[in-house]
Amino acid sequence: MKLQSIATACLGLAAGALLFGTSAQAQDVRLRFAAPVPERHWILQNDLFPWAKKLEAESGGRLAIDIQPVGVFGTPDKYLELVESGVIDAAWFVPGYAPGQYPLTTAVELPFLFDTAAHASTTFWTLYEDGLLGDEYADVKPLALWMNVPYIIMTKNHPVKELSDLDGLKLRASGRMVGSVLEAIGATGVGMPASEMAEAIRLGVLNGTAFSHEAVEPFGIADQITDFNEIPVGSITHIVIMNKDKYESLPDDLKALIDENSGLVLSEQLGRSYDTADAHAREKYAGNDQYTTNEPSEALMSDLETAVAPVVESWKEEARAAGGDPDAILARIKELNGE
Structure with a gap:
């Protein structure tokens, strides 16, 4: 009877451990994400909010990205520091707020290189993937690197x-x-x-x-x-970055999910959104006699x-x-x- 009780207890512990492990594996992850623009901004409405919802849906609700507009997590010039320190998990950051920190990245800001933001953005990401931007992003996990249309x-x-x-x-x-x-x-x-x-x-x-x-x-x-x-x-350049330790702490399937929906594909999408918005604005002003091109x-x-x-x-x-x-x-x- 005593041996049977011990065996039953061991089985109970094993079952509990299995359940606990399953619970930990399925644990919800909520990432705090800072954006430098108001909630109504079209990049949030058309791109980043849907991106976050897609990740949540494809993770079965296990991954939520809480994107907050400008002002919630401090000023945009501090976002890089907040991400690196882990105060927030991710952010849309403008490298221009950190002069001197991205000298190699600045190459894509030179004039006469690009006609569209989509192409500029895919080029930006490719330079990073090729290792030509050195260790400028070594302390974070880049999720997207993109650009405005040429000014x-x-x-x-x-x-x-x-x-x-x-x-x-x-x-x-x-x-x-x-x-x-x-x-x-x-x-x-x-x-x-x-x-x-x-x-x-x-x-x-x-x-x-x-x-x-x-x-x-x-x-x-x-x-x-x-x-x-x-x-x-x-x-000018824009980057979506994530705290490196936070990314590494995620289960492998969630890391894979983020990677599949980020990188080159997200960079191109964000650049293309700038192209689309700019094209619509150009059409509007082209029909107005107030302006001369x-x-x-x-x-x-x-x-x-x-x-x-x-x-x-x-x-x-x-x-x-x-x-x-x-x-x-x-x-x-x-x-x-x-x-």
Whole structure:
């Protein structure tokens, strides 16, 4: 009887251990995700919220991503630090908030490289996968690397037809590389929050901005801009990153699920969304007599490329100092561009 009781107890412990193990395997995981934009932003509504819902559905409810809009988890410039420290699990971060931390990544922000955000984004991810961006993402788990559409120069009552038309113009610059390009072509790049841009243009503090069509209305400059000067001055990068330890702590099937729905496919999707939104905005403004679209001549484009050549060389020096191979990076970009 005693032996039977011991055996029964052992079986009970084994069954309990099995049940506990099953429970642990099926344990719900909730990831805290910070976004730098309001909840109504189209990237959240059209892409990231559906992405999170898809992961939750395909995991049978075991994986939930709690995406919170700007302001909930602090300011966007702190998201990288919060992810790396584990205060939050994931975030949409703009590398421009961390100047000097991503010198190799900055290659994709150079002007005249891309025509669409989708292609720029797939190139960005491919450079990372190829190992050409060094260890810039070694402390996090990248889930997507993508880009805006190429920015153009938008001005108020000041068409740009030749290089000299840019002399002395005060234009808002959205990042360090765009600012460097604006300075090189004769303008003055002014750093300021996008939320202050409309008032600055209205007061004459700015003559315009380097921006994309899709952002004109959300940032309130539709009534201030008159000229869309189709001069590409580069773009800015975005990244979706996850705390590395948090990712590694997940069950293998959940890690695989995240990987299947992230990476190249998510990067391209986010870039394509920028292209779609920008195309819709372009159609809207093309039918409005308030605006004039000025296409650059071949002579102007040649002058612009000559003017920004020192910016490219300066980036190469920074990339070499960071242990990268700038020539290999640019060669790979050209290869992916079909050149």
